[in-house]
Amino acid sequence: MHIVVDYDLCESNAICMQIAPDVFEVRDDDFLYLLDETPGEDRRAAMDEAAQRCPKQAIRIED
Amino acid sequence: MGSSTLRNAVTIVGASLAGLRAAETLRRDGFEGTISLVGDEPRVPYDRPPLSKQLLSGEWEVDRISLSPPERFMSLDLDLRLGRRATGLDVSSHTLDVDGATEEYDGLLIATGARCRTLPGTDGLAGVYTLRTLDDSLAIREALRGGPRRVVVVGAGFIGAEVASTAVGYGVPVTMVEALPVPLGRVLGDTVGSVVAEVHVDNGVDLRCGVGVDEICGTDRVESVRLSNEAVVEADLVVVGIGAIPNTDWLEDSGLTVDDGVLCDKTCLAAPDVTAAGDVARWPNPRYGEVMRVEHWDNAVEQGAHAARRLMLTDEEAVPFTPVPWFWSDQYDRKVQLAGRPRPDDEVALVDGSFEERRFAVIYGREGLLTAVFGMNRPRQVMQFKGLLQRGASWSEALEFAGN
Ligand SMILES: Cc1cc2nc3c(=O)[nH]c(=O)nc-3n(C[C@H](O)[C@H](O)[C@H](O)COP(=O)(O)OP(=O)(O)OC[C@H]3O[C@@H](n4cnc5c(N)ncnc54)[C@H](O)[C@@H]3O)c2cc1C
Ligand code: SF4
Numbered sequence: 001m002h003i004v005v006d007y008d009l010c011e012s013n014a015i016c017m018q019i020a021p022d023v024f025e026v027r028d029d030d031f032l033y034l035l036d037e038t039p040g041e042d043r044r045a046a047m048d049e050a051a052q053r054c055p056k057q058a059i060r061i062e063d
Numbered sequence: 064m065g066s067s068t069l070r071n072a073v074t075i076v077g078a079s080l081a082g083l084r085a086a087e088t089l090r091r092d093g094f095e096g097t098i099s100l101v102g103d104e105p106r107v108p109y110d111r112p113p114l115s116k117q118l119l120s121g122e123w124e125v126d127r128i129s130l131s132p133p134e135r136f137m138s139l140d141l142d143l144r145l146g147r148r149a150t151g152l153d154v155s156s157h158t159l160d161v162d163g164a165t166e167e168y169d170g171l172l173i174a175t176g177a178r179c180r181t182l183p184g185t186d187g188l189a190g191v192y193t194l195r196t197l198d199d200s201l202a203i204r205e206a207l208r209g210g211p212r213r214v215v216v217v218g219a220g221f222i223g224a225e226v227a228s229t230a231v232g233y234g235v236p237v238t239m240v241e242a243l244p245v246p247l248g249r250v251l252g253d254t255v256g257s258v259v260a261e262v263h264v265d266n267g268v269d270l271r272c273g274v275g276v277d278e279i280c281g282t283d284r285v286e287s288v289r290l291s292n293e294a295v296v297e298a299d300l301v302v303v304g305i306g307a308i309p310n311t312d313w314l315e316d317s318g319l320t321v322d323d324g325v326l327c328d329k330t331c332l333a334a335p336d337v338t339a340a341g342d343v344a345r346w347p348n349p350r351y352g353e354v355m356r357v358e359h360w361d362n363a364v365e366q367g368a369h370a371a372r373r374l375m376l377t378d379e380e381a382v383p384f385t386p387v388p389w390f391w392s393d394q395y396d397r398k399v400q401l402a403g404r405p406r407p408d409d410e411v412a413l414v415d416g417s418f419e420e421r422r423f424a425v426i427y428g429r430e431g432l433l434t435a436v437f438g439m440n441r442p443r444q445v446m447q448f449k450g451l452l453q454r455g456a457s458w459s460e461a462l463e464f465a466g467n
Binding site: 011012013014015017018026027028030048052053055057 | 084087091110112130360361364365368391393398400440442443445446449450
């Protein structure tokens with residue numbers, strides 16, 4: 001599983017960080033950092049949820 | 064995840080955010096039965112927040128606001144009935160009327176959302192708009208592009224504030240009229256509400272608070288707005304943002320309890336085999352011991368999923384829906400976010416930044432508990448405190464966290 005974030009869309013509201021802090025981190029500079037671009041299959045449900053709840057639809061999951 | 068053996072088919076009424084996310088959840092959980100999606104708008108589900116932001120400003124075109132990429136949407140394999148309106152429901156006979164024709168349902172999810180409250184006496188007056196649908200947004204955009212002499216925005220709630228901000232971006236003079244002495248004072252309290260109000264003034268908006276609108280004047284087309292303090296503001300474009308009314312007209316005599324929304328139990332069940340979600344649903348949130356209806360994007364997503372799963376569970380398996388409400392709003396170059404349920408008389412503490420910089424986070428507390436967090440350009444802090452809210456953190460714990 002490959003996680004892609006469209007940084008032009010992302011507005012760093014950190015919803016994804018709340019769902020999966022092991023993958024997404026919004027730092028003090030207010031930018032989002034992807035901590036893990038290829039999380040394991042066991043994280044699929046969380047990644048789906050993050051993609052669905054990102055209000056900017058900035059998260060894409062590529063298989 | 065529910066056993067998908069409980070039913071063969073689910074009908075979802077309302078093809079927007081809550082309805083679509085419900086359908087996606089059912090498929091993701093492995094439901095293979097028929098999902099029928101009935102919606103009265105003649106287009107595939109689209110996202111509303113951009114209607115007052117990127118679409119209205121012209122930064123985006125219509126192709127950017129779809130809620131689901133076409134391939135993903137197709138893969139849901141829906142029985143898609145767009146441009147069709149549910150006109151009646153009878154829970155005792157398990158039947159639904161669509162455009163007057165009666166059909167049976169197995170499981171039913173109600174996600175018909177809300178529509179705009181309007182000002183009386185403005186029907187048929189050109190130049191007066193509300194903003195809820197794609198067509199509304201395109202019409203207001205067209206009007207803004209026409210270079211109006213002045214826009215009057217009635218209501219300084221979040222949607223009014225976003226429209227004002229977008230209009231300023233067009234270089235159009237804006238007057239914003241708000242009945243409350245402090246915009247959003249009833250939500251955020253007067254101190255924080257005032258800061259939000261000052262941002263409008265910083266950006267050149269003529270903000271009139273504590274006055275109502277007595278009359279929108281004009282014969283065919285709006286010419287001016289007469290305020291309750293007798294002031295008259297000339298305007299050729301008026302956008303009214305004074306709240307929303309849940310779409311429940313079709314549920315009269317349905318057997319459901321309708322009272323400012325469809326009343327559900329704490330698991331989002333409104334009647335046997337019927338659930339509701341999104342702007343139309345009212346339910347007792349056990350986290351707050353309060354019956355609430357939440358008109359926020361994130362709630363429609365979460366509750367859509369919850370109500371979908373609820374349809375696949377027995378009463379014994381069902382779990383309550385206990386979210387901490389959260390929403391965002393973009394105004395000018397500021398992004399504001401609120402999580403939790405503040406009350407205007409809650410204790411308030413500034414935990415980051417400063418009001419002067421228009422970059423801050425404040426927390427709200429009552430009776431020893433943290434109740435809410437509000438941030439302006441402070442998303443990370445808002446989410447951190449939202450985490451505390453979810454855990455039911457105490458006020459002192461929150462203050463201690465802020466100190467670190
Ligand atoms: C301009 C605007 C900006 C917004 N910005 C933000 C924001 O920045 N942040 C935020 O958190 N929230 C925002 N929101 C709120 C958010 O968009 C809503 O909470 C969300 O759309 C609710 O989704 P829903 O599916 O419950 O209802 P809706 O989106 O209202 O959808 C209901 C659907 O059901 C259809 N329908 C109604 N009656 C029937 C019937 N009888 N038969 C068939 N179909 C029917 C309607 O036509 C509609 O398509 C904004 C809303 C608007 C209008
Ligand atoms: S939820 Fe979306 S917009 Fe928010 S930080 Fe994550 S990727 Fe960015």
